């Protein structure tokens with residue numbers, strides 16, 4: 001056990017490792033509901049996003065994955081209370097994402113440095129406008145002068161908005177003819193690609209994809225996974241939010257396992273999947289077709305009434321130490337081992 005590795009991880013938010021782009025440090029989020037209950041949506045979550053890597057956040061529904069994405073993007077509701085720190089280190093600039101003003105987030109972060117492919121992408125498209133019109137608007141909004149140098153594939157060239165839209169479409173595997181379609185004329189996979197192109201319009205280094213494979217058939221899941229991998233191989237960082245450990249297995253370099261707002265395990269995907277340390281991760285793997293489709297008995301606890309100690313305790317088949325802190329062992333971390 002390397003307490004020093006743990007300490008190093010925690011020091012990282014003060015003096016970031018050179019390759020950490022987004023440093024999430026001891027993040028906790030509470031949301032007060034209209035009925036006065038307090039949802040403990042995230043509890044003491046820490047990790048770093050590194051360039052050119054895909055990090056998959058996996059966990060059952062309600063484990064806090066989307067809240068984490070919303071926190072990074074400054075999109076939490078006003079009734080949320082946030083503790084901890086999220087630093088973005090990009091282009092020689094460090095931005096404290098939890099303390100930056102809404103104006104700064106809108107002008108410098110959302111779309112330009114961090115792009116979001118939202119959950120249920122088709123519902124986020126404007127129904128009365130074609131893909132082309134929505135992409136043109138995004139490109140125009142993110143590049144006010146209309147002409148500039150764009151994208152990895154065309155560095156050194158100046159593109160018009162029309163050319164840039166065509167380039168974005170090609171980037172995500174859309175046919176130029178698809179640009180004339182309205183959202184109701186698009187398949188789920190196509191709408192998802194348009195949403196991805198919108199997320200890439202400002203050439204962000206970080207792309208957050210919230211459940212991009214949900215509801216897609218197997219072939220489209222493969223195409224989506226390939227697209228996310230291609231983004232990473234261009235040097236972008238991808239934060240993939242998914243309840244589908246199978247999709248995470250195909251695309252992720254690193255996997256973080258979430259449960260009831262806590263991170264229970266983190267590590268390089270191949271290691272975490274072949275040698276899981278946490279009983280919950282092992283349970284998720286057994287629930288996959290390859291693992292025999294064995295569901296984890298029981299339900300996650302209510303986030304308004306978390307039990308004391310380990311939130312997984314009641315469902316845990318193993319001997320739980322009750323230690324909630326995520327402890328780092330080099331590149332891997334586990335709680336409650």
Ligand SMILES: Nc1ncnc2c1ncn2[C@@H]1O[C@H](COP(=O)(O)OP(=O)(O)OP(=O)(O)O)[C@@H](O)[C@H]1O
Nearest residue numbers: 031039041060061062063064065066067068077303
């Ligand atoms: N605006 C909100 N007001 C109150 N509670 C919220 C709000 N947004 C999220 N929550 C709660 O926070 C918890 C975490 O939700 P979150 O959407 O992050 O889960 P998730 O892991 O993304 O689940 P899913 O896979 O279903 O999207 C849930 O209990 C959810 O009900």
